[in-house]
Amino acid sequence: MEAEAAKFIGAGLATIGLAGAGIGVGNLFGQFLSGALRNPSAADGQFARLIFGFAVTEALGIFSLLVALLLLFVV
Numbered sequence: 055m056e057a058e059a060a061k062f063i064g065a066g067l068a069t070i071g072l073a074g075a076g077i078g079v080g081n082l083f084g085q086f087l088s089g090a091l092r093n094p095s096a097a098d099g100q101f102a103r104l105i106f107g108f109a110v111t112e113a114l115g116i117f118s119l120l121v122a123l124l125l126l127f128v129v
Contacts, residue, residue, distance in 0.1 A: 065125040071118025
């Protein structure tokens with residue numbers, strides 16, 4: 055296998071983290087909505103945790119994209 059082909063395969067595998075981030079964000083907001091509909095009075099207290107979880111999940115997705123781009127253009 056050529057090094058160029060291995061680089062493309064590695065970058066493609068590194069983008070799997072983006073799919074995981076998408077699933078994580080969907081799960082996060084779905085669970086929050088489910089809990090907020092069951093107990094609306096507690097939804098305001100949990101909103102800050104929702105935003106923090108969203109930020110961390112998206113940061114991991116962006117990190118995996120960064121790794122893929124580094125594999126493509128730097129290595």
